[in-house]
Amino acid sequence: MTFAEIILPLHLKGTFTYKIPEDLVEKSEAGMRVLVPFRGKKIYTGIIFKIHQEEPTAFIAKEIISLLDEVAILPKEQLQFWEWVSDYYLCFLGDIYRYSFPSSLKLESETYLKLKPHVTIDFQNLDSNEMYLIQALEVRQLINLTDVEAFIPKKEIVKTIHGLLELQYIEIDEKIAEKYKIKEVSYVKIKPDLLKNLELSNIINELKRAKKQQELFLSILEHQTDHPEKPLRKSTLLNDGLFGVSQVKSLIDKGFVEEYFLEKDRLQSYEGEIEEIDSLSDAQNLINEEIEEAFSKNENVLLHGVTSSGKTHLYLEQIETTINQGKNVLFLLPEIAITKQISQRLEKKYGKKLGFYHQKLTDFERVEVWRKIKNNEIQILIGTRNSLFLPFKNLGLIVVDEEHDTQYRKFENNFFYNGKDSALVLAKFHNANVILGSATPSVESYHLATSGKLKYIYLSERFGNVKLPTFELINFKEEQDFKKVKGNFSNFLITELQKNADSGKQAMILHNRRGFSNVLECETCGYVNYCSNCDVVMTYHKSAHEMKCHYCGQKASKPQFCPKCHGQKLNERGVGVEQIHDELKVLLPNLEIDRMDVDSMRKKFAYEKLYEKIEAEETNIIVGTQMISKGLDFENVDIVAIPKADSLLHIQNFRAEERAYQLILQVAGRAGRVSGKGKVYIQTYNPQHQIFQMIQEENPKIIYDYLLEERKKFKYPPFVKTIFIELKHRKEDKVERSARFLGSVLRKYIPEVCILGPEKSPIAKINTLYQYQILLKLPRSKDYTTYKNFVKKSLEEFDEITSYKTIKKEIYVDF
């Protein structure tokens, strides 16, 4: 008897044991998809995780209905990776499965059945249910499991289907092919039999009273004679605006032109010419040799290169080397919006061998990437961290660009993982190399590199010896005392911005807070507007004329007077980016000033439009949130200013200083990329702050040593391993009780010094759920595994309390 551990696409712990029917034992393999019954009537697509011979004792295993794959859809490296993710990040395999697979590859009761072609059915031997199903299938070729419920009792569905499958009367539809329709593009051509000169002139003559149609006909003809090999897309004809759909249709109706369809890749692949990439400079060649030497010693690389130091160039070189070895490349980015530069450069060279993958693709597009990865048609995949879960086989290199970015570490679809760390693990399973790249590496990666776990390579100079921007601190307190300020800007900064614009240069202003003002407060009674779902005040958005909650997205109209005491005066407190933008428009009325943040970029193509505008130098100053620190490489920006830099440090988080440093440096990197005359102005009340002082130093070691020292002193990563647990529930007393319980269970096993909390989360309620948190700081040693097992055990004990089952748990390992 052979059994299989099956991963089901459900938020449930572990795997489920099913019996593999005798006739399928030979064909079964870990990584294949199977159809299994679950909870009586429901049918799910599961994944074979393991195959074994141990019959379960506690329950009777049900049988697998059928195999959906002939070869494993998930390679063993990927299964290993899933197992690691689930074990390390304390999450369910079912959640990983749900997160990784495009939904059309894991159909549930939506799965379709059909009659096997060319079978003669012996109705004598069928029971009534089987008969109903066959009859239904004779009427409609395809039938969905949910539809079957209409005429077969729920409990007998599986039995009926199973019976008919066994009799070979019906089969599971290979729905990927059915559901997934290949996208076709329409093309036009002159009817081939008309291409005799005599006929052509007749036709042209015939069309002389329909001038537009004649023109269109001639234009198609011209294209065909000029580029006989290149099919002409209908949409290109229409896009010019010269011709309309009706004219094309008339020509088709008259039988002069023919419309035909060609299969089109749903993914927009590059159709232009393939170009060589520039060769490396001498300095880059040296670095490249260092990288190769590290790889030859099986070491991964941290490429710490100041902004525009040519990291991309080095990536490209390694990508090429990897491809030439017949292996594939995964290129990770924090978000897909910033692929522009890298993909443009890669497209030129690799064209169709390039693929893209991210959370914004449609299901069809995802299936296509899956298929291409499986067929080895994609050699380079550019994607966000979820690409790590694609069924790679032949990985030779993973690049993690902007490795410090917070987008790599977030909680999504029921689990938390760090894309950068996971990339290192996945690479190990594939024996692949990794390059982590950043201008401002995370403190953790820097520590790994300087303690020898990664090869550290520092590029201190910009490519082509362009000078790095210089920093200037503006003591805002002093400026205020001397009455040399207007609102949030010092007169000095305003003058510099004006001069900069006068000399034809652009500037960027960073203010990392959305909205116009943080709070509206009643002058008389102090009333502030709280969000009804969350324990936070609503932010005033002046341009949208409303109050917004930044945590749940709730909107409310701006109150005209205090709803409590009817006071007329509502004070705006706390400065948002909208206000900075408005102020600047008043202070520099002759300049074109635009704002870039999630609120102003929400409209379709807003980002693209502004991008073009900046590129065309039609704007003088861009005011924005952290959004402006990513992916905006404009040649003409010389000044970057941070008017209220102190706000970057006022975040209650052990990474606040690191993040402030990274954000300032990243945005500073936008300045003087070509001119080498980049200037960064930091206005602060506290110019003595270490971070501001150290940012001016060109040696990053100083700042990293400082940050590491702080982490050591206050026991934070990388010197301890953290596990952060957040419990959420609609009822506050219930979460509080449960959190206290979990705290006490943890304290049974883990020393007091390692446990912080439980305590109310800094934001006590988000989206109608109250939240409590526990932070574990575990020693970084061999004991870590022991402690982690205790955490697992504690969580299991927690789960045993039935009334705590409704409490949502979020677990962040390496928080």
Next chain:
DNA sequence: AGCACGCCGACT
């Protein structure tokens, strides 16, 4: 997670 079962409040 989902879905059924079972036990207490406000309504045609």
Next chain:
DNA sequence: GTCGGCGTGCTC
């Protein structure tokens, strides 16, 4: 008298 709320149990 019911409809329906959500607490509890269970899924191979």
